[in-house]
Amino acid sequence: MKRIKIFDTTLRDGEQSPGASMNVDEKIQVAKQLKKLGVDIVEAGFPIASPGDFEAVNRISREVKGIVVAGLCRTRDQDIERAAEALKPAEQKRIHTFIATSDIHLKYKLRMDKQQVIEASVRAVKKARQYTDDVEFSAEDATRTDWDYLCKITEEVIKAGATTVNIPDTVGYTVPQEYAELIEYLINKVPNIDKAIISVHCHNDLGLAVANSLTAILKGAGQVECTINGIGERAGNAALEEIVMALKVRNDFFKTDTNIVTQEIYRTSKLISKITGMVIQPNKAIVGANAFAHEAGIHQDGVLKERTTYEIMKPEDIGIPSSKIVLGKHSGRHAFKKRLEELGFSLTDEEINRAFERFKKLADQKKYIFNEDLEALVSDEFLRTTEVYQLANLEISGGMHKKPTATVKIKINDMEQEITVSGDGPVDSVYKAITDLTNSKAELKKFEIKAITGGTDALGEVTVILEEAGHTVRGHGSDTDIIVASAKAYINALNKLALKNLKA
Helix, strand or coil, X not given: CEECEEEECCCCCHHHCCCCXXXXXXXXXXXXXXXXXXXXXXXXXXXXXXXXXXXXHHHHHHHCCCCEEEEEEECCHHHXXXXXXXXXCCCEEEEEEEEECCHHHHHHHHCCCHHHHHHHHHHHHHHHHCCCCCEEEEEECHHHCCHHHHHHHHHHHHHHCCCEEECCECCCCCCHHHHHHHHHHHHHHCCCHHHCEEEEEEECCCCCHHHHHHHHHHCCCCEEEEEHHHCCCCCCEXXXXXXXXXXXXXXXXXXXXXXXXXXXXXXXXXXXXXHHCCCCCCCXXXXXXXXXXXXXXXXXXXXXXXXXXXXXXXXHHHCCCCCEECECCCCCHHHHHHHHHHCCCCCCHHHHHHHHHHHXXXXXXXXXXXXXXXXXXXXXXHCCCCCCEEEEEEEEEEECCEEEEEEEEEEECCEEEEEEEECCCHHHXXXXXXXXXXXXXXXXXXXXXXXXXXXXXXCEEEEEEEEECCEEEEEEEEECCHHHHHHHHHHHHHHHHHHHHHHC
């Protein structure tokens, strides 16, 4: 089985994402994690670009062993010398030199002709070979380069000693079929191509970086250059986690393997996100928050019966403990019941049906349903007593210059009664209205309110303690509307007092 080398350029190309700069200590931390991840080569930086980049490459070379450390440089002598100096402490070092080869770059950026570029490339590779046997050459903007010219420069740099030749899609211009044909063309036309590894480095400007990289592998590429979370200039690079897991999941198709310890993928992804401040989009493949999350009832039912119905890989394979059954308005009874069992609730079918109806109403009110929401909802259901009083309707009006008023409708022994009362605040108005409707003599001893989860749509839970004729009871209520939750808690407590009076 062919082994594909993973060349991680998160610390070099990835860091070129606007706002993603890392200090030296952060780069060391990332490099050590990339070693745990199992990447073959880590491109630690561009030594001549800045003193910080030189220090990062130098310290990674000195402190991170058991991995090939690469430094990027142009085809200029001083660039190569600076890279060689930075890489000196490395156990295994690679000098990665590059120059543009497309007509547009030759004319407008380099102002050199094709022969001059070949000569500069050959000279650079030979100089780099003075410092290491591991030299990589990149033909910048290769996918917009004349194919026969690309063949010629590839042949010449291999003769000069390049052991890896990179064919980058620098501006994310190519498409999978075209890129596959280009790789195949090089393999067939460059006579000494077997003396070097073909590498691919794809940008994501058209959203095709991973697809282009995978088609190149099918045609013979032996190294992929990529970044964690796909970060990089403009629209980013091919995402390491997507390439690696595509090769792993579809091993039957690609018939290739990598050295990546996939269980470290998620941890590495989170580290990069934390250090760079670049948030991972929820629907990002492999590492996004929703990658192993299921909300649709049909999907949840399938996954609970047999994981492979809707999951093509195990979350554990990338370092996530388990899939997530996300409870929301699309969820079904099966997932709801399963989650309650996980939370330790044992309900009858009738209780589940009642709780499920309340859950659906809650799910229409808020975006995310958390375990704490379910616990409050089910506890609310369990804590219901014989309902002498039931809240039928509640309306509140008020403001900075308007006295708070509550209109409360309560069903008392199947008869609805309504009253409008003003108070010092909305809760006070509601409680006065409930007291008047129920003729309660109970004294409010405690009123406690808390948000069960975060966010403005959080489910609020209210606890009250009422005392009447020597009896003390606790009432609970929960709702996304805290005034409604307050009314529910008060009525729950009154029902408990009514039950005690009946027993007396």
